[in-house]
Amino acid sequence: MLEIKNLSFNYGRRKKEVLSHFSLSLRQGGIYGLLGKNGTGKSTLLALISGLLTPCQGEIIYKGKDVRRRLPDTLCDLFLVPEEFELPSLTLARYIKLNSCFYPRFSTEDMRRYLDLFELDADLNLGTLSMGQKKKVFMSFALAANTSLLLMDEPTNGLDIPGKSQFRKLIASGMSDEKCVVISTHQVRDIDRMLDHVVIIDGSRVLLDQSVADICRTFVFRESSSRELVGQALYALPSVEGNSLILPNAGGEETEINLELLFGAVLAEPDKIAAMFHA
Template sequence: MISIKKLSFSYPKKPRLCEEMDLELGEGKIIGLLGMNGAGKSTLMRLMAGLLKPVSGEVKFQEISTFDRAVSFLNQMIFVPEKVSVPEFLKVNEYVSIYKDFYTGFDLERFEKLLSEFQIIGNQRISNLSFGQQKKLQIAIGLSTGAKLLLFDEPTNGLDIPSKSTFRRVLSGSLQEDQTMVISTHQVKDIENLVDQIIVLDEGKVKLHADLEALENQFVFSQGPQAPEQAVFVESHLLGAQYITRQLEGERISGGSPDLELLFNAVIAGKLTGEFLSTQNQVTHE
């Protein structure tokens, strides 16, 4: 689906945000893109969308360079930025009647259902919508395009708690086998139990790209009064500690779904990396 090879990028007179980055994203996955502020999450999303040109290397969608902005690519990609910009003089239904013509697979019935889920009325003027409602409008459009590649940058920013719950509900199980969704966020809890894969960016590098199922098979994410000595990563708090330990061979322990916030902190601290996971895989299969 998306192939990134030897990608480097920087803005003029600023440090590089991507440095010789390699990444492959397959179909049928919801991928969480995590990183600290300034780590380059939004920049990577814009490179995937073809809105920025790499300094070197390549970003391809099904062998098409994204920066070429070919019609065949644009028809299969939707990018929902963190800061929405919509024509406020139009009504919602007028806006979508224009937007849908750019996507041959646009599902108007699904769009209207999502509007209902998000409690937005079609004949409302966009200027009368709050920022959160405008954000939900863009999300509803994005999910209705039928695009193969969906890029959502901080989609839950500006949403209240019920809207976040609705976002997770409508997204869960709605992705088709030939679609890929990348969600960039710093609000890790908003995408827990939703994503299939996780990517952690730090210092211009991909520090981790892993399936959550594989992580669950290799590690236990738990908490208690005290962390065991063999813990890979520990975070202490007033009531004890949260920690990550390795699964013992032949003793599968259920620790539930990986705690993404704990996982992210472990990666940033250098306790869990792609290299570490590769080593664990080698040990497991020996």
């Protein structure tokens, strides 16, 4: 669906490159978690993919077309939910009427369904909403647009605990084999059970690009106080139960991914973790 080739970008000639000779491919039918430390270019990458920024070098090809051309049939098939945004002081009905025309597959029925998931009424004035409520409305609109590619930057920021649960249901209910969702976040515990694929970047290279299924086939994620297991671990973090461990999965054991632990391991030992997938 999306090919990023040799991409470089900075915010001025005298400033350091945010992305440098960066390449990545995304396929349809999956929910991608995009992770990286602060300043590694995650938000910039999403802005480049959506056509809001123009790369200094390289290209981004979406369904065979260069995103920098900003063709109408490209822009109407992707949607970016940024971390920070403003909504006009309009009724929701008026907002939908003004903006839904840019998305040929927008569904009013889907919009109502997503608002119900967030326990919001359709009869709203956007100017009176809290930031958390605005985010829920905007994400509902984004899903209802039914674009093939949905980009979300820190979507759970500003949501309360019920809202985060509702967000996970929202994404699950809006997915199909034709869609691709990319979620950039530091709140890894909010999304670790909903991802199909994990991408960890550092601005110049992709440190990890693997499906959750392959990650769980390669590693065992375990809580243990055993010194023997700590000695065998590829990576360990202190926890309430002793230590959170990543171990080689030699016996085909099934465990759930610990995204926070995986992220720490990849940053600490990127070459060691990458080599496990080629062993």
